[in-house]
Amino acid sequence: MKTINANGAKIPAIGFGTWTLDDAKAERMVSAALEVGYRHIDTASMYGNETGVGAALATAGQNRDDVFVTTKIWHDQLGAGELQASMAKSLDKLSLDYVDLALIHWPTESVPLAETIAALNDVKSQGMAKHIGVANFTSALIDEAVAFSDAPLVCNQIEYHAMLNQSTVAATCKAHGIAITAYCPLAQGQALLTHPAVTAPAQRLAVSVGQIALYWVLRQDNVAAIPRTSQPQRLAQNLDVFDLAVTPEEMAALDALNATGLRVVNPGFAPDWDIS
Numbered sequence: 001m002k003t004i005n006a007n008g009a010k011i012p013a014i015g016f017g018t019w020t021l022d023d024a025k026a027e028r029m030v031s032a033a034l035e036v037g038y039r040h041i042d043t044a045s046m047y048g049n050e051t052g053v054g055a056a057l058a059t060a061g062q063n064r065d066d067v068f069v070t071t072k073i074w075h076d077q078l079g080a081g082e083l084q085a086s087m088a089k090s091l092d093k094l095s096l097d098y099v100d101l102a103l104i105h106w107p108t109e110s111v112p113l114a115e116t117i118a119a120l121n122d123v124k125s126q127g128m129a130k131h132i133g134v135a136n137f138t139s140a141l142i143d144e145a146v147a148f149s150d151a152p153l154v155c156n157q158i159e160y161h162a163m164l165n166q167s168t169v170a171a172t173c174k175a176h177g178i179a180i181t182a183y184c185p186l187a188q189g190q191a192l193l194t195h196p197a198v199t200a201p202a203q204r205l206a207v208s209v210g211q212i213a214l215y216w217v218l219r220q221d222n223v224a225a226i227p228r229t230s231q232p233q234r235l236a237q238n239l240d241v242f243d244l245a246v247t248p249e250e251m252a253a254l255d256a257l258n259a260t261g262l263r264v265v266n267p268g269f270a271p272d273w274d275i276s
């Protein structure tokens with residue numbers, strides 16, 4: 001598996017996303033994902049499935065060190081002390097001693113960022129996480145967080161797919177050596193997967209539209225992706241996305257989709273996104 005190297009972390013370029021999967025389904029699908037070769041699993045305290053993810057990891061044949069596990073701390077738990085307590089709870093549910101990556105799930109204005117980043121550094125110092133990072137951070141927030149952090153931040157997990165131009169925040173991440181993990185890399189199956197720029201190469205190459213969408217994401221510099229599926233037969237397909245014979249013309253048509261500006265995840269508490 002190709003890895004994205006970021007400030008000391010080696011992040012497998014494809015991970016399995018688990019949002020919306022309950023404990024039982026997460027356990028089944030993460031077990032199946034590990035079986036077909038996934039070595040990167042993405043969960044969060046907010047997903048309510050860390051117990052199921054942990055159960056799958058416990059019964060899998062892999063050594064703990066061979067699987068890259070990410071969890072995230074919800075935005076109402078970002079104060080000193082509560083962030084560490086939330087992380088301890090996550091580890092308990094996951095039945096793990098550490099995660100590979102602990103992320104702030106969303107920024108908040110309720111707690112000073114310096115306090116949150118200090119608590120996140122403490123999580124790393126205590127050995128609860130090998131690496132730390134953020135999610136849904138804008139360029140300005142990334143600059144601030146980097147300035148506050150003793151340990152390097154390795155990842156900004158953001159919505160990233162062909163129909164959304166994220167070049168501004170991507171450039172900021174790159175400048176700080178921070179990798180992007182693309183969430184909603186399939187735009188949750190919305191307009192992206194039915195657009196001719198995706199369906200035409202899929203048909204020509206006899207692959208799925210999901211594979212074309214993922215191929216585009218993984219051709220971007222410094223970007224890993226964490227597609228989710230609830231269908232076991234799609235697991236292997238979504239890993240087989242590195243060597244598709246997409247032509248330069250087809251790639252150009254995919255690149256042009258970023259003018260669409262489709263943002264799938266945009267809750268009321270989201271920050272003021274970068275304009276690209």
Ligand SMILES: NC(=O)c1ccc[n+]([C@@H]2O[C@H](COP(=O)([O-])OP(=O)(O)OC[C@H]3O[C@@H](n4cnc5c(N)ncnc54)[C@H](OP(=O)(O)O)[C@@H]3O)[C@@H](O)[C@H]2O)c1
Nearest residue numbers: 017018019135183184185186187188189210227228229230
């Ligand atoms: N940090 C954050 O704030 C944040 C926000 C959103 C998501 N995430 C993370 O990112 C992960 C991925 O994002 P997401 O789950 O929102 O959306 P996504 O991965 O973009 O899309 C999932 C959808 O795509 C469909 N799909 C999967 N493989 C396919 C294929 N090969 N062909 C066609 N359709 C396919 C799935 O349907 P089936 O189930 O029927 O296959 C599902 O409806 C999440 O699970 C979560 O771990 C993080």
